[in-house]
Amino acid sequence: MNIQFNDETFRDDYSFKNSQRAIDRFPFPFHEDSYMYSVNMEQHQGGPVDSVYEKRFDVDEHYVSEMRDREMVLADDPLRCQSLPHMTLAGWDLLELIMVSKSEDYPELFELHREGANWHWINKPLGIDDRFVFMDDTTLPYGPMEYITRQTQGDFCVLDQREENLWMDAGIVTTQADWSLDFDIGMNFFEWHAPVPLAHEKGIFKRALKFLLNIQQGAPARRLNWTMTVNPLLDTSPENYHKWGVQKMSLTPQNLAEKQYLRVELQTFFRLPRSNALVFPIRCYLMSFKDIVSKPKWGRRLHRVVRDIPEELATYKGFIDNRPMMLEFLSRYDDGLPTSFGVWPDSHTEPALIESTS
Amino acid sequence: MSTFNFPESIRSRPVYGTLQAQVGKSHLMIADAHGAEAVLEMAAKEPAMMAQSHIIYIPKGTQFGLQIQALKPAQYYEGPSYAAAVSRIKRVLSDAAMGLQIYLSGTEGLIGQAQYEVMQAGFDYTAIQTEHRGSVARRMQCVHCKGITEDVMIDPFQCSHCGLNLFVRDHYSRRLAAFQGVCIDAEEPGNVPLSVELYS
Ligand code: HEM
Numbered sequence: 001m002n003i004q005f006n007d008e009t010f011r012d013d014y015s016f017k018n019s020q021r022a023i024d025r026f027p028f029p030f031h032e033d034s035y036m037y038s039v040n041m042e043q044h045q046g047g048p049v050d051s052v053y054e055k056r057f058d059v060d061e062h063y064v065s066e067m068r069d070r071e072m073v074l075a076d077d078p079l080r081c082q083s084l085p086h087m088t089l090a091g092w093d094l095l096e097l098i099m100v101s102k103s104e105d106y107p108e109l110f111e112l113h114r115e116g117a118n119w120h121w122i123n124k125p126l127g128i129d130d131r132f133v134f135m136d137d138t139t140l141p142y143g144p145m146e147y148i149t150r151q152t153q154g155d156f157c158v159l160d161q162r163e164e165n166l167w168m169d170a171g172i173v174t175t176q177a178d179w180s181l182d183f184d185i186g187m188n189f190f191e192w193h194a195p196v197p198l199a200h201e202k203g204i205f206k207r208a209l210k211f212l213l214n215i216q217q218g219a220p221a222r223r224l225n226w227t228m229t230v231n232p233l234l235d236t237s238p239e240n241y242h243k244w245g246v247q248k249m250s251l252t253p254q255n256l257a258e259k260q261y262l263r264v265e266l267q268t269f270f271r272l273p274r275s276n277a278l279v280f281p282i283r284c285y286l287m288s289f290k291d292i293v294s295k296p297k298w299g300r301r302l303h304r305v306v307r308d309i310p311e312e313l314a315t316y317k318g319f320i321d322n323r324p325m326m327l328e329f330l331s332r333y334d335d336g337l338p339t340s341f342g343v344w345p346d347s348h349t350e351p352a353l354i355e356s357t358s
Numbered sequence: 359m360s361t362f363n364f365p366e367s368i369r370s371r372p373v374y375g376t377l378q379a380q381v382g383k384s385h386l387m388i389a390d391a392h393g394a395e396a397v398l399e400m401a402a403k404e405p406a407m408m409a410q411s412h413i414i415y416i417p418k419g420t421q422f423g424l425q426i427q428a429l430k431p432a433q434y435y436e437g438p439s440y441a442a443a444v445s446r447i448k449r450v451l452s453d454a455a456m457g458l459q460i461y462l463s464g465t466e467g468l469i470g471q472a473q474y475e476v477m478q479a480g481f482d483y484t485a486i487q488t489e490h491r492g493s494v495a496r497r498m499q500c501v502h503c504k505g506i507t508e509d510v511m512i513d514p515f516q517c518s519h520c521g522l523n524l525f526v527r528d529h530y531s532r533r534l535a536a537f538q539g540v541c542i543d544a545e546e547p548g549n550v551p552l553s554v555e556l557y558s
């Protein structure tokens with residue numbers, strides 16, 4: 001697969017766009033016509049060819065521009081990347097995992113040459129060609145976690161495992177769904193999840209933590225999470241909420257199809273070998289409502305999910321005020337027909353719906 | 359009565375107990391304002407502990423200083439503010455012997471900040487006794503400018519650093535010893551509801 005990298009922005013003029021390929025491989029998160037929190041985890045051992053699940057760290061057309069956006073966020077606010085002192089070893093573990101995975105999965109884009117501790121890393125899309133000594137912090141321009149995650153799409157939390165719990169002791173967070181690493185760093189699994197409604201009561205976090213504590217090296221896992229974002233804004237941080245919050249009010253029935261995005265996070269979990277830490281990459285995929293309804297099954301289903309989602313979830317995810325407008329649009333793409341089970345769009349058996357005039 | 363029953367809240371929000379004298383070679387008590395009452399009640403039950411106790415007290419305008427001194431602790435310090443007392447607290451913790459028992463009482467801001475120092479010194483936070491007394495004011499971090507506003511009594515409130523109008527969340531960071539404040543009129547600038555007193 002030869003990837004054409006887009007030159008696009010996730011702020012100001014929002015020139016972000018999804019190609020047909022990106023639309024076809026979008027990780028639509030709803031396998032049925034309703035949604036509730038659950039312990040939705042599965043093994044992360046590949047997936048259908050060209051899907052976002054196929055590789056360990058998916059690289060797509062947005063790669064180069066996303067990395068540019070991350071650089072801008074970090075320049076504005078260095079606190080978005082933090083690592084407590086005991087997490088440096090986990091940073092090297094992570095650097096190794098990503099370099100090995102990317103050079104194996106995308107040999108035409110990334111190369112890793114190792115001679116003992118002398119490593120040579122070539123990142124062609126970003127024009128990086130660096131030699132360094134593995135485990136020697138002084139040979140890299142940043143700490144190992146920051147160095148490699150400035151070259152990898154998605155946010156990263158690196159969790160220390162102790163006292164039968166996970167502790168958010170390092171991370172780089174610039175494409176988050178409205179939570180603050182600077183505030184949450186040092187917290188445990190239950191503490192950083194404290195603001196989530198309903199899931200604690202359902203015992204979801206207890207079961208999820210148990211699963212995570214037992215993840216073994218070489219047997220990563222994954223799950224999807226989602227929310228809604230107005231404009232293809234990657235950095236929906238609480239830090240900048242006083243600047244971007246007002247954009248939520250800019251939605252109108254006329255611009256909604258293009259301005260309202262479904263934001264999906266492909267979350268993966270890898271055990272790291274030396275530190276025994278767990279790394280949690282959170283990869284964000286954005287798709288406009290306009291592109292979603294180009295897949296009839298997705299349009300029908302999104303309408304039903306948004307319509308029936310409990311108020312607590314719509315409030316927490318921040319779209320309760322815009323929900324009526326979303327429904328007005330989406331209902332035009334819901335003809336009431338049944339949908340097939342599973343997330344795949346059935347593109348081969350069903351052509352795009354022509355917008356019905358209701 | 360200086361005790362307050364906090365309603366049930368989210369998992370990051372601290373909960374407090376009642377100070378109870380522990381068996382130990384030495385005791386460190388850090389209190390502010392009405393936190394003095396918790397120390398006085400514990401001492402009334404276990405007067406013998408005072409001979410091995412170091413009390414650090416910040417009155418914040420209350421009148422408990424003389425009563426505390428009358429307990430005759432081995433060491434007593436009265437400070438004008440937490441910020442003034444913190445270097446002393448760090449010093450005391452830096453050479454604390456094994457078996458030191460630690461008791462924190464008073465406002466959430468005092469308990470949280472002292473607990474942070476205790477943890478930095480290598481003590482486990484679960485091994486510390488805490489008791490909330492007096493004001494329910496909160497120490498708030500503005501998530502936008504990162505500035506801390508002490509003793510916040512109303513919601514929403516104005517950040518004392520950047521001036522944004524913030525609502526008071528229950529989400530709490532032990533590392534910052536602060537609750538989170540988030541802009542309340544981000545979506546509709548200028549639409550700031552009237553402030554109400556916390557827990558009113
Ligand atoms: C160890 C890895 C994980 C990390 C670092 C993590 C982190 C987070 C954070 C920071 C939030 C935002 C909370 C806020 O509002 O401030 C969140 C939300 C959430 N997390 Fe996790 N999480 C992890 C694993 C999981 C797992 C395994 C589950 C499985 C059930 C899960 C379920 C959720 C749910 C349901 C939400 C609410 C999301 C929404 O409605 O948009 N998390 N997580």
